[in-house]
Amino acid sequence: MRKVGNMKHRSASDTISIIVFLIPAVLLFCVILIAPMVMSAYYSFFDWKGLGEAKFIGLSNYKELFTSELTPFPSALKNVFILAGLSVFLQLPISLGLALILGRGIKGERFFLSVNFIPVLISTVVIAMLWKIMYQPKGLFNNLLRITGILKEGDSNILFLADGPKGHLLGSVIAPMLWQYVGYHMLLMYAGVKNVSPELREAAMIDGATPWQVDRYIVIPSMKPVIKVCVIFSVTGSLKSYDLPALLAGMRSVTAAFPSTMLMNQMFKANRYGMGSAIAVLLILMCFAFALLINYIFREKDE
Amino acid sequence: MAKKSAIYQPNEYTIRKGGKAFGIFGVIMLIIWSLINLYPLFWMITFSLKDNQQIQKTHRFLLPKGLPNEWHWENYKALDYSSLLTYFKNSVIVTALAILISMVAAMMASYAIMRIQWKASKAVNRMFLLGITIPVQASLVPVYMICRYFDWLDTRWSLIIPYAAFALAMSILIANSFIVGIPKDLDEAAYIDGCSRYGVFFRIIVPLMLPSVSTIAIYSFLQCWNELMFASVFVSSSEYRTLPVGVQSYTGTFTVKWGPIGAVITIATIPMVITYVLLSRKIQESFIAGAIKG
Known part of the structure; x- marks a missing residue:
């Protein structure tokens, strides 16, 4: 029997119950996340077709990623950093702006919040198909450009999905990704804005602060934790991005390559499991590195 | 959870004079952005009922x-509804089981971490939270090989288990934030009455954690429901295909006709939009809870 108020006492049965309660989560976590990370790291040093013998080749996979013309990894890295950069410096400011406007209390607050969150819920496959059709030579975007007169009578249609150095493929892949998650970050930031106590705002207003000054000096500084979460989500989300690049640009595009599409291409088109693992390892490292970096940047400013 | 619902309390703070011009400007920006979000949906629904000639005609927007x-x-009438229904059913089964497994695992783990005192509990918690940062791509290659070795490819379980694992970190995070709100006195009282750890978990913690179920489920749902990478690699037969892959392969069969593509993607979107209209507040609160508690 347990003694009253003696919760800190550890008994053998407690140890057993800790293990029992942790088993499902630990199993899932280790089998699907931890063990595969270790395996990926291991196979990244091999030349392996998935079947048959694996040949140890040291760091050759990594070296090839950065030097060979056949594996457009530098291009994929560049693209993913462009995406992450635009996500942090374009998408998040739009979200922040909209959240601040919403947070000031306007009519139809709930309506605007709900409407702008809809793209988040729509399947990326649907978004990709929809944008693909909008991008067509006679699709919505070209028609819009004609109506607004940006495209003149004699101009040819813009080929949004054309690959190659003169094509717009990369931009066309990035645009829907930025568009889709504005509403998501807006929702989180809106919650952050609403956390600022109305009294604090009132007090600042009585002291003669303009709404802009209230936002700048009171609301935004108090939103740092939310902004940090948004920055981490948008950077790691960019690194992981797969669906829209795969659906709009395909696996083989070089100009619009992303690490994930390259990984899939190496794994399932070229059957190079070792190379696929090397890309996975770099992705994991980048995700951790950026999460730590962002945490560090925000921590410094907190103190 | 008082804090969570605070965001929907009526606004005491309103725009004052001087801020009026900016307020109007802000509303205009919001309206523009809402149109940018809604118009593609409107366009999708209308073009699903058109033929190519009508879709491609300029000057027909609003x-x-x-x-x-x-x-x-006929764009809708000609669709292969039995396949779409199969994909939908598969998505429902895979998503529901993945959420259920990760939720049960998360609640149990959360109980062990937050309610039983032991030295390494914080370290274990931190380890689980690492899962939020680990990209799904990390396990693609090895899990594929494991599944191939055991002949699990092309089954629903090959998606359910990875999805459950990927939803786990966030589920534990949310479960932790809920379990903190349950007074520890209740546990103690139950121990005095002779309850075991298991008794406390099932009779006190689980019933009181029920409000967290919908939050965890909604947060995990989106991730599982729309997942494309694992779904396209691990399942090859159309029998077990989930909705995203099914929609992708099905729309691939009409490369020239846009109307039927529109019809397929409209049908794939409707259940989601209806659910959202009914539960928008709950859904928004869940996403906020998931992110802010982190």
């Missing part, structure tokens, strides 16, 4: 001109 001048219902 109501009433944007509506089809001939309604091509």
